[in-house]
Amino acid sequence: MALRQIRIQGDEVLEKVCRPVEKISPRIATLIEDMIETMYENDGVGLAAPQVGVLRRIAVIDVGEGPIVLINPTVLETSGSQTGEEGCLSLPGKAGQVTRPNYAKVRAFDEKMQEYENEGEELLARALLHEIDHLDGHMYTELVEGPIHDVTYETEEEE
Numbered sequence: 001m002a003l004r005q006i007r008i009q010g011d012e013v014l015e016k017v018c019r020p021v022e023k024i025s026p027r028i029a030t031l032i033e034d035m036i037e038t039m040y041e042n043d044g045v046g047l048a049a050p051q052v053g054v055l056r057r058i059a060v061i062d063v064g065e066g067p068i069v070l071i072n073p074t075v076l077e078t079s080g081s082q083t084g085e086e087g088c089l090s091l092p093g094k095a096g097q098v099t100r101p102n103y104a105k106v107r108a109f110d111e112k113m114q115e116y117e118n119e120g121e122e123l124l125a126r127a128l129l130h131e132i133d134h135l136d137g138h139m140y141t142e143l144v145e146g147p148i149h150d151v152t153y154e155t156e157e158e159e
């Protein structure tokens, strides 16, 4: 496995529509492993293939319950509404308020090309919809209400 370089907003690869995956070639399998490693290394909740420069419909998510692999995902159903802070590894150190459905149900294929459905509320719904947006060339910044602001992390100071 290897870390991949994350593309930053302004890179045109983030504005393109990704192509579906037809089969799990060794190259795609490696890409998925690398995406998971890259997501964890950067403390992300999700990562989509275009964010590492690959225009394929693949995303990975981990909201704290283990990695989820989404290949060729489609949104089946959404409901409700949530407004909250959202950030993106392609816009590091920034966040903004985004309103999305509070519930999402998706169909996708896993890393073995087995079709499955996944559903979630709150953070998982937000992550599913955020990552699927990336596969169509969309960033959360298109949905932000109000200013995009700097995220300040608490730093531990030595005494």
Ligand code: ZN
Pocket (backbone or CB within 6 Å): 087, 088, 089, 090, 130, 134
């Ligand atoms: Zn993102």
